Amino acid sequence: MKKSELIELLKNNKDDEDIDEVLKNAEPVKALANSGLTLDAFKTKLESDADFKSFMDSEKDKHSAKSLETWKTNNLQKEIDAEIKKRYPEQDPKDKALADLKAKMEKMEAESLKKDLTNKALKTMTEKKLPTDLVNFIVGADKDSTNKNLEALEKVFNAHDEAIKTEILKDGTYKPGGQGGTEPTEEAVKGQINSLFGIKE
Structure with missing residues (x-):
């Protein structure tokens, strides 16, 4: 039997399929059997002859590779598409429109909240002269975080103002009591601070 005949004979067999029946019923094998080579002799040769076994394994590998390539060509893309569809099911157009509308509303609400928080913060900052x-x-992201930020800013500026007042009193430019020796009023202190920094009320 020629190699090409044997390959042709085994080309439709699966990897895990027993080839005994195929070989037993094949015409070339029958002819081979009549020539004195029996199936048992073939099996014995396959088990005992390393070169023969290696040849048969390589032929089986070629056949398997070809079968795999054929399967990939015919089925792989379908399997990939099915898996993608399973993992990412197509969204109903109504659901998509609803999700888009919901996203737009959430964006509008966030913008409206930011505008309200900004206006309230500006009012508070103006009142507190920040x-x-x-x-x-x-x-911030909400009313509470914005109020906390306002409180922190107010503390910083109050501490800064106190430090400036302390510095003014230290360097001796401010004389408590004025002309008559009385305690200065709050307006007088503010006036001196404003004049020191060139602030016009």
Whole structure:
């Protein structure tokens, strides 16, 4: 039997399929059997002859590789598409439209909240005479975080004002009691601070 005949004979067999029946019923094998080579002799040769076994294994590998390539060509893309569809099911157009509408509403609500928080923060900062140009740093994600930021800013500026007042009193430029020796009023202190920094009320 020629190699090509044997390959042709085994080409439709699966890897785990027993080839005994195929070989037993094949015409070339029958002819081979009549020539004196029996199936048992073939099996014995397969088990005892390393070169023959190696040849048969390589033929089986070629056949398996070809079968795998054929399967990939015919089935792999379908399997991939099915898995993608299973993992990421197509969304109903109504569901998609609803999700888009929900996202837009959430965005509008967030923008509206930020606008309200900004306006309230500006009002509070103006009332407390805090610099309003810092409003973008003060506005948080919600009312509580914005209020905490306002409190922190107010503490910083109050501490800064106290430090300036202390510094003014230290360097001796401020004389308590004025002309008549009385305690200075709050307006007088503010007036001196404003004049020191060139602030006009």
